[in-house]
Amino acid sequence: GENVEQHPSTLSVQEGDSAVIKCTYSDSASNYFPWYKQELGKRPQLIIDIRSNVGEKKDQRIAVTLNKTAKHFSLHITETQPEDSAVYFCAASKGGSYIPTFGRGTSLIVHP
């Protein structure tokens, strides 16, 4: 089955800095890679996703890049703000009846 590794487990940055979270996956057939943000005491929510036929996708201060050859994808947050502090989860799945596999999560702390 699919295996998703996520690093780092904890990331501490100063407000205004950039943050990068990386995930690797094992199944080359995976073709959909969503990212979820979970604020303290709240539910995980989708913030951005990317399909395997796209190398990069941006949405304001967040972007996701995908390297299919190396089987890794990354979340980039620029100009971080304290409200970006949360746990971020990556996931990978295949089309059809395949359940998404989650990474272990990264706790991002943005210091004002």
Place this chain on the structure above:
Amino acid sequence: ETGVTQTPRHLVMGMTNKKSLKCEQHLGHNAMYWYKQSAKKPLELMFVYSLEERVENNSVPSRFSPECPNSSHLFLHLHTLQPEDSALYLCASSQDMGGWDSPLHFGNGTRLTVT
């Protein structure tokens, strides 16, 4: 309104009690999931239902029993739980199971404490 509603938000139960967690989705999705989230642990998939049929049971102890009476409702029946079962239980739904453009929509979870 999240589209996925879980009740109760908090539950405290003794090890000999029987209780049920409820999840309801108003999104017209075909797949529903139960996840367990413990402190400092990843999201652990417990059960998946697709079109009301169970398609995944991830080696979950029998003291957890899921029920999916229709595509909008999902229950998790609990009995004779252990203290290590204390966790946040998250319900999620998706349009289809696993496909792209089919992300998970999570409920707010039930915080379960077993005493």
